[in-house]
Amino acid sequence: MIMADSVDLTQKEIQRYSRHLIMPEVGLEGQKKLKAAKILCIGAGGLGSPLTMYLAAAGVGTLGIVEFDVVDFSNLQRQILHDSDRVGTPKLKSAMDRLKSINPEVKLTGYETRLTSENALDIFKNYDMIIDGTDNFPTRYLVNDACVLLKKPNVYGSIFRFEGQASVFDAEKGPCYRCLYPEPPPPGLVPSCAEGGVLGILPGIIGTIQATEAIKIIIGKGETLVGRLLLFNALKMQFREMKLHKDDHCPICGKHPTITKLIDYEAFCGLTRGETSQVEEKKMDASVEITATELQELWKKNPKLKVVDVRNPEEYEICRIEGTTFIPLSEIGSRLGELNKNDQIVLHCHHGMRSMRALEILKNAGFQNLKSLSGGIDAWSVEIDPSVPRY
Amino acid sequence: MSVEIQIPVALARYTGNQESLKLSGASVEEAIRNLTSQFPSLKNHLLDKKGEIRPFVNIYVNDQDIRHGKQMKTALKSGDVVTIVPSIAGGNK
Ligand SMILES: [Zn+2]
Numbered sequence: 392m393i394m395a396d397s398v399d400l401t402q403k404e405i406q407r408y409s410r411h412l413i414m415p416e417v418g419l420e421g422q423k424k425l426k427a428a429k430i431l432c433i434g435a436g437g438l439g440s441p442l443t444m445y446l447a448a449a450g451v452g453t454l455g456i457v458e459f460d461v462v463d464f465s466n467l468q469r470q471i472l473h474d475s476d477r478v479g480t481p482k483l484k485s486a487m488d489r490l491k492s493i494n495p496e497v498k499l500t501g502y503e504t505r506l507t508s509e510n511a512l513d514i515f516k517n518y519d520m521i522i523d524g525t526d527n528f529p530t531r532y533l534v535n536d537a538c539v540l541l542k543k544p545n546v547y548g549s550i551f552r553f554e555g556q557a558s559v560f561d562a563e564k565g566p567c568y569r570c571l572y573p574e575p576p577p578p579g580l581v582p583s584c585a586e587g588g589v590l591g592i593l594p595g596i597i598g599t600i601q602a603t604e605a606i607k608i609i610i611g612k613g614e615t616l617v618g619r620l621l622l623f624n625a626l627k628m629q630f631r632e633m634k635l636h637k638d639d640h641c642p643i644c645g646k647h648p649t650i651t652k653l654i655d656y657e658a659f660c661g662l663t664r665g666e667t668s669q670v671e672e673k674k675m676d677a678s679v680e681i682t683a684t685e686l687q688e689l690w691k692k693n694p695k696l697k698v699v700d701v702r703n704p705e706e707y708e709i710c711r712i713e714g715t716t717f718i719p720l721s722e723i724g725s726r727l728g729e730l731n732k733n734d735q736i737v738l739h740c741h742h743g744m745r746s747m748r749a750l751e752i753l754k755n756a757g758f759q760n761l762k763s764l765s766g767g768i769d770a771w772s773v774e775i776d777p778s779v780p781r782y
Numbered sequence: 783m784s785v786e787i788q789i790p791v792a793l794a795r796y797t798g799n800q801e802s803l804k805l806s807g808a809s810v811e812e813a814i815r816n817l818t819s820q821f822p823s824l825k826n827h828l829l830d831k832k833g834e835i836r837p838f839v840n841i842y843v844n845d846q847d848i849r850h851g852k853q854m855k856t857a858l859k860s861g862d863v864v865t866i867v868p869s870i871a872g873g874n875k
Contacts, residue, residue: 434873434874435874436873436874436875437872437873437874437875438873438874439873439874460874460875466875523873524873524874525871525873525874526871526872526873526874526875527871528869528871531871548873549870549871549872549873550870550872550873551790551791551792551870551872552791552792553791554790554791554792554870556867556870571840571869572837572838572840572869573837573838574837574838575838575869575871576836576838576868576869580827581792581838581868581869581870581871582792583871583872583875584872584873584875585875587792587872589872594873597873620867622865622867624791631845631865632845633840633842633845633846633847633865633867634845634846634847635847636847636850638850721795721796721823724823
């Protein structure tokens, strides 16, 4: 519970927040609560951009940001915190500069570090709530567990292509993230945004929903998403709502918790727990990988070398290596007849992950002379042919 | 018993990019069986070898999570909407 009487508003602040102050749902008391509030945002990327900008503008007194990445050209399509001239510079500095100029009254604290089991509790304990704007399963489980252990709300949002999810996990009042998803998918089973793409506006919608929930929790008004999962589909322009239940058997917020301190989340998400797909169970075998330079030499020596591009059609439209055969990973299992078991085959994708999965599929089908291009077409562009656009 | 199954975009590549399908089934188990016999590569993403829902996938009948009800035995009536919601993690990069 955030108290309003610990702070006062200056005349300048009264002017700045006047549209809040004149509405009964916020008012002077609500605005003071916002000023007294301390919010930590994990990530200053897709979700972090809109939500930190709105929270700063709204007058949240203290904003903490955890981010260690560098601004990349491919971020600019949706991460509106960062300007084009910030490409190549630290995201944290870029974010803090932008937020400062939006509202100099806000106290900003930056943590230029990866969130880990070692530092999470120490960082979280200074804040009233955490907003999860990360992009990977280990960090999402880490954020959840740290929030449950510290009894703090976790404002959740997640996006893929043109679909988003949002909720508020507060184990004191309802379910936590583990109640919803007891275990993460095995690595590689669910494509990431880097692999599957994301509509640039989508994090704007989900991130502002997260910011809205954060503000409602602070001022204590309205009905939050505790116990509800909001699903958004931008193409259908449809919101749906699912009921969430606290799981009595939840390992961290259930009746008999087995997780009482932070664990190794990389191992939790990377190790094969229970059932996983056959492909994922196989360990990556580095000996089947070749570099772009090695591929070029091999191709010269063996002009009949079969080089198979397993990317998606949309990626094939962007760029391709001349002379390759195009079979998307999702189709390769049903198009084995187009390949000859006696051929030497090199598989490639964008960065070298999906080609390894394709290699496993071919291996299981009895193909033997297989290689995967390490670093994918991106490495080919860097090492061999710069006329191939990088994306 | 005609029900609608909603497929998330993350799994639509296994259903020929169809996000909404009309199927028959008196229970979730039957509807999912009919779905995966049409799209066999989807099965491994939804169910484990014992035929139970994988822990990173939730199946809702209308707005209720079947994990907190009769699981795969949850009965369906005509017009029900079965929604598959997998865990997604994107948001920062
Ligand atoms: Zn829980």
